[in-house]
Structures are given as C-alpha cells and as structure tokens.
Amino acid sequence: MEKEEESGDRKRERMDKTDNDKLQDDSCFDNNAANVELLLEKVIGIHLISVQIFDHLDFQQLLNCSLVCKSWNSVSRRVLREHRICLGAIGGDVPCQSVVDLNDLLSNSFNPPFNGLSVYTEPSSQHVVMHDCIRVNGLNINGEIEKSNSERLSKGLFKRLKERLDASNLFSEILSKIDVKHLEINWMDLTTSYCPAFQLIAKVLLRSHPYLQYLSIKSLPQDANDSLAKVIFGDNPFPIQWLPSLKTFVPPDDSDYSENSHSVSVLKQLLAAAPNLTQVLGEISDEELEPYFEENKVHTIRSIRLELSLSRLHQIRKLLSEDYCLYIRKLVFVISVPVPETKEHVYEILQLIQQRLGNTLQELEISQVALVMLSSRKYFPFQNLTHLMIEYDPEVDFQKGFFTLSAVDFNWMFPNLATVEIEWGSLTIDLRLITDELEDISEFRCESVTQFFISSCVLRSTNLVPWFENMAKLFPNVKHFYLNEFRGQNFKECFQSVWGAWSEIENLTLTFHSLENMCKNYDSCVLGLSDEELELLFRRKEEHRFEKLNLVPIRSCIFNCRKLKKIVFVIPPKPFQNVDSRRCLLSELTYLLGLTRIPQVTFEVQVEFWNEREHQQYRFPLDHLKPFTNLCYKVGRLLPQPLLSITTELHCS
Secondary structure, three states, rough: OOHHHHHHHHHHHHHEEEHHHHHHHHHHHHHHHHHHHHHHHHHHOHHHHHHHHOOOOOHHHHHHHHOOHHHHHHHHHHHHHHHOOOOEEOOOOOHHHHHHHHHHHHHOOOOOOEEEEEEEEEOOOOOOOOOOOOOOOEEEEOOOOOHHOOOOHHHHHHHHHHOOOHHHHHHHHHHHHHOOEEHHHHEEEEEEEOOHHHHHHHHHHHOOOOOOOEEEEEEEEEHHOOHHHHHHHHOOOOOOOOOOOOOEEEOOOOOOOOOOOOHHHHHHHHHHHHOOEEEEEEOHHHHOHHHHHHOHHHHOOOOOEEEEHHHHHHHHHHHHOOHHHOOOOOOEEEEOOOOOHHHHHHHHHHHHHHHHOOOOOOOEEHHHHHHHHHHOOOOOOOOOOOOEEEEOHHHHHHHHHHOHHHHOOHHHHHHOOOOOEEEEOOOOHHHHHHHHHHHHOOOOOOOOOEEEEEEOOOOOOOOOHHHHHHHHHHHHOEEEEEEEEEOOOOOOHHHHHHHOOOOOOOEEEEEOOOOHHOOOOOHHHHHHOOOHHHHHHHOOOOHOHHHHHHOOOOOOOOHHHOOOOOEEEEEEEOOOOOOOOOEEEEEEHHHHHHOOOOOOEEEEEEEEEOOOHHHHHHOOOOOHHOOEEEEEEHHHHHHHOEEEEEEOOOOOO
C-alpha cells in the first residue's frame, strides 16, 4: 500500500511539474511574442530599414501607410517622392482655379508626397474651347478687377483675387514645396499662355529644366506651339541642350502631320534639347520619323505604327533593316494594300517583322486578316510578346463562312501570350488576300491567354452566342474578362453570353459610356431569369421568402461560374432623367437571389470624376446598391501606370 501511495504521489508530482512546465512555456511564448513585436517596432523605427521595406509596397499601399502615424507618414511619402512617380493634379475646365486650390492645400502640408505635376484642361460643360480664366476674364490688363466679372465670381475666389493680383502668388507654395522631376501637359482648349496654370508650367520648366526626368506634352496653347523655349526663357539666352537629365518623353499628338505643323516644331526643339533621352513613349507613325532621324533619336522610340502601302514600301523596308528597330516594344501594323496582286509585298514585310522583332516585341496591334497571313508562313515566333490587340470584323467570318481566328496557331506564334484585346471595326482589305490561307487548315487553341478584352465596337451580328462560344474554344483559360460598352442594342446579350462561354472566369469588368445602357436593369443577365419573372418578383418581393425560393434559370447566368470572385461596373458621371432609382443597373433581387447563394462574389461600382466639383454635382441613383455593393467614387484623373495623379486631401505631419 505504501508503495502504491508513493507511486500515486510521484504521479501527482510529475503532473504538477508538467503543468508548471506548460505554464512556463506559455509565458515564454507570450514573452517571445512581445519581444518579437518590440523588435519589429525597433526595426521599423530605423529609417533606412523602413525605407527598404516600404519600397516593396505599391502606390495605394504607400498612401494608406501614410495615414498610420507620423513616422510612417514620413517614410511612405519619402518613398513616393524618391522611388515613384507621384503627380499633383491641376486641371478641369477651369485649371487656374485648380492652381489656387492646390496652392492652398500645400500651404497647410509640411510633407507633400509629390515629385511632379500633371496640368491638363478639358472642355467646359458649355462646350466652349476657351475656359473661364480668372486671369484673362477676372482681371483686366492693368491688374484691376472688372466690376462686371467680379459680380459673377464666387465671394471666396473674388477675395483671393483681390488679395493676389500678381499671378505668381497663386502658385508660390507649389514652386517652393514640390521638387518637379516629372511633368505632364495636356492643354486641350485654346486659352493662351496668359492663364496662371500655364504660367505655372513656364515657371516650373524655367526652374526645373536641368533636373526634369519625365516630360509629357500632348498639346499646348496656341501661342506656345511655335517656340516653347521662347515662352519659358523669353528673350534671354538659353542653352541648346536645356533638358540634360530628361530620360523619358511623350511627344505631342498630331493627327494632321506635316513638316511645318506646330507640334513637329515643338518636337524638334525638345529632341534637340535632350541629349540623354533614352525612350519616347506614345505611338509614332512611320511618316513622323524625320525629326527623330535628324536628331539621331530613332533608337529611343518604343512604339511605332507601320501603315503598309506601295508608296511607303521602301521606307518601311529601310526602317526594319536598321538596328534601331530592335528597341521597339510595341508595333501597330496596318495594311493599306487594296488588291491581292501586291500580296507578296505584304508577306515580305511580315517576314521582316518576324525576323527583326521576334525576340523584342512585347505588344502587337494587327487586323485579323494580317494575323492569318502572319501565321500561315511561320518564319519566327514572337518569344516575348504578351499583349495582342486584334482589329476584328465579324463580316469577314460571315463572308468566309469560317471563324478566321481559329486558323491562327497562337501557341507557336506567341508562346507567352497572356492578354488578347478585340476591337471591332470595318476592314477595307480585299479578302482575296487570305483565300488560300483558309483552305485545308486545322483549328487551333491558345491556352496561355488569361485576360480577354472587348472594346470600341459596333456589333452588327444579331446572335452573339456562337461568336462567344468560338472565342471560348480558342481561348479556354480566360480568367479575367473586360467588356467595353457597345454602341447598340445588344449589350445585354453580350453580357449574358459571357457566362456560358467561360465557366472558369474569376473577374468580370464592364465599362459603360452611354446613359441609355447605364439606366437599364441587368438582373436578368446576372440571374438568368426572364424580365417578366423578375418584374413579378420585384412587385411581390414583400410576400416571398427568397431564401426558400428554388428558381431555375432559363439561360446561362452567374451560377455557371462557380469560381467567380468579383464583378465591377465602371460608369461615367453623366446626368440622368426619369430613372427608376430602385432598379438602375441592379436591384436587390440580384442580392437576394444571387449573391446570398454565392457569398464569395463581390460587386463593385466605380464612378470616376475629373474634379471635385463634378463629384459634388453628381446625382446618379446608386444609393439602392449600398447594402450589397462596394461604391467607389474616384476623384481626380487616373493616368496610365506608372503615373498617378492625386487630388485627395493631404494629411499634414
């Protein structure tokens, strides 16, 4: 008995010891966790380390981090200034007022994130080409406020104008607090350079031209087109190479190209002023190359448009035979040869394109006819091409009685292709060019494409389902689908056809442009029910327990895509009239009958505004979507990455 009692005591001792060890382990774990948190806090507190960590964050994450605390604000905004392109936006139909607003904003900020400016104008709501400039219309030549104009100005703006008649005071904070290394100019109206917004541009270029690294000039005021340097420097002498640090340049748009056009004059000045230029962004036509040849800057072009015709055949041959074409990353190829007798010339240029650009080209824009011809003679594959835009005419398929794109061996031609964009149009090419190429061929598939865009199209076909089915057979692994609104009555049919085409789709984005389609209801497209059924359910929604309803869709719907994660509607800020505010875009039936049964799917509606005033005046009926939709209002123009303009409030630190 004593031995048994002794053994029992030993068991209890061992159990107590084990419990104590566990408690010690737990306390050690808690202490270790606390130590780790303390260590992380100290590490993050080291400025050099935190900069290295924050440098791995994207643009929006850095903006979010700047709101956490003062130290994170300082680090994140330093990264934005030194390692990103962060532009302060000045624009709208009254850009000079935007200058005043940004200047006042910076006066209350000690740590702005900007390292550049984006100055743009847009036509006003009255569709006039000259904006209501506070400098030209609010002040007379002698600097006195005109009574007739002062009456129509807001009291706040009138007071500011009275206090600051000198236009330079309107942007003193901008000049002192932004170290401008990146500048974008897009002056779309006809206002002269007397506007304070453009005077700001001239001041920025005068002060920062030796340090400017990125410059985009899409358009300029009329009186600045002849000589931009004269507007900046006046009659003072200036160096010929006055942009020594410029690396990237986006040239002016000039749809009516001629040797004496204003934009060509500005282009020649800027190319001569930038000796260290490394890349020119934007699409350059083969007929616009002369200034680049003169300044020995052809190697800087990254995107070029080749329009093949008999008159340009020699010039295109010369361009593709030189080594500088190896720097081209994007090619837009257009065939203007009208008759099949010149077919061999087309094949000659296509062979040159494949030989010279096969290893360097990343983006290609081409018609479906030229694409069939390109694939029929497999000279060399495009190893690094990831984005393909196809100008597509459904009438070609109708006339040939064959889905022409299935004749293209995408896997061999473009082994790393990830994105395909279809742009509907009317091709004017003689279809006899591809008569032989569509005989005795196999139907191919492309399994590498995961993103599919349809944009800028006018649909004439009455039945879209077969076309989408053919596209799904050709590109079976599409995960992200983007649909730009069609001008026509079959937008809903196109939306409807997506569900049945790609069952593995994960993200669907629809961009609207017309008010007519924005005001429609798309419950039937999402749920696969008839309009009559949905009308009845909507009128009697209080009588039904929707969670117990077992409705069977009559066509393809959201339930076909079990891997779907997100649907995004992008709509412009347009006015509306006579709209059912309970059913615009979607109604609560989509939530009750659809989203509750597929909880992983989220709906998002994005509204993009040019300026804050447009946001404040917006009255489109979207409140009924708030219970089940993420409503995103974006104020300020979003530029193509890596550029981004910010017009949101700056948080001081």
